[in-house]
Amino acid sequence: MYRRQCQLHACSTIFVQHNTSHCHSRCQMGIVMRRLTQSCGLGSSPGHGRWYLDETYREKEGPKPPMRYVWRNIILMSLLHLGAIFGLTLIPSAKIQTLAWAILCFVVSALGITAGSHRLWSHRSYKATLPLRIFLTIANSVAFQNDIYEWVRDHRVHHKFSETDADPHNAMRGFFFSHIGWLLVRKHPDVIEKGQKLDLSDIKADKVVMFQRKYYKPSVVLLCFTLPTVVPWYFWNESIVISFFIPAILRYTIGLNATWLVNSAAHMFGNRPYDQNINPRENPLVSLGALGEGFHNYHHTFPYDYSTSEFGWRFNLTTAFIDLMCLLGLASDRKKVSKEVILARKMRTGDGSHKSG
Ligand SMILES: [Zn+2]
Numbered sequence: 001m002y003r004r005q006c007q008l009h010a011c012s013t014i015f016v017q018h019n020t021s022h023c024h025s026r027c028q029m030g031i032v033m034r035r036l037t038q039s040c041g042l043g044s045s046p047g048h049g050r051w052y053l054d055e056t057y058r059e060k061e062g063p064k065p066p067m068r069y070v071w072r073n074i075i076l077m078s079l080l081h082l083g084a085i086f087g088l089t090l091i092p093s094a095k096i097q098t099l100a101w102a103i104l105c106f107v108v109s110a111l112g113i114t115a116g117s118h119r120l121w122s123h124r125s126y127k128a129t130l131p132l133r134i135f136l137t138i139a140n141s142v143a144f145q146n147d148i149y150e151w152v153r154d155h156r157v158h159h160k161f162s163e164t165d166a167d168p169h170n171a172m173r174g175f176f177f178s179h180i181g182w183l184l185v186r187k188h189p190d191v192i193e194k195g196q197k198l199d200l201s202d203i204k205a206d207k208v209v210m211f212q213r214k215y216y217k218p219s220v221v222l223l224c225f226t227l228p229t230v231v232p233w234y235f236w237n238e239s240i241v242i243s244f245f246i247p248a249i250l251r252y253t254i255g256l257n258a259t260w261l262v263n264s265a266a267h268m269f270g271n272r273p274y275d276q277n278i279n280p281r282e283n284p285l286v287s288l289g290a291l292g293e294g295f296h297n298y299h300h301t302f303p304y305d306y307s308t309s310e311f312g313w314r315f316n317l318t319t320a321f322i323d324l325m326c327l328l329g330l331a332s333d334r335k336k337v338s339k340e341v342i343l344a345r346k347m348r349t350g351d352g353s354h355k356s357g
């Protein structure tokens, strides 16, 4: 028999397990602790528990279904990256205000993904008031990485069926596939099947998210391309070509690749101090580019932690942003894993790399 206290809510409930793997006792807040390896599986409350690894899933045996290319996406992505390279060549001719504006657009769009569709909507790791949700939704359209509803669905499936056929960007299929290739081919049937079965009721109940979904295309035209282009051209007489190719095209392409590196590089390169049995890694370089999302071994081990890291603001602008929002009264209920739980987990399943650094 195994006993463990609820660490997540610091309530006094003791979970009692009768075998080494699963437990279905509930804490005072109605939370089920599912596995010994997790402090508290947020299994029973709406919006939670949808991102834990489903260990019952088995890939189908036999040959894999043939890859079907999506030529529209291949052509658009190729043009986009060519445009971004052209944008790079324009940097020496751009005004300093234009470069500052491009960086601002990048940071805002990245927060729409990291603080928005990832930490708030996919993982429910903190709560946000209506004004903050509206801001994050606008920022999310600047990023143009599918609407929030679709992003959350793909991301929850990624956590639940990580590194299998049902994972949309299954890193077992190589760097290119997990980086961009998954957007250039039709989804594996298991991704579609598992995505359809996923409970997204919490997302459907969010009127701001559903409003964005309804008006997604015009919002992207306006916020990802038109606004970033018009501001430098109108306010400081930047040339229209530079205004389009740097703050819109180049900034958008860098934002996409920063996010994709979390799916590719952070699933392949780095240490695994929290759980050496899973592929996601700690990758500080990816964290730097993706505003704190590269602590990926930690994140897949403790997906409900609002900081996606145990190191606070280090390489983690998103955590600083969420903390600031809390200070301003726009966010609350940040979920955090206790130091004791993290240490115990490192000792039990980590690769030992935390001792050396
Ligand atoms: Zn991942």
Ligand SMILES: [Zn+2]
Residues within 6 Å of the ligand: 118, 122, 123, 155, 159, 299, 303
């Ligand atoms: Zn995640």
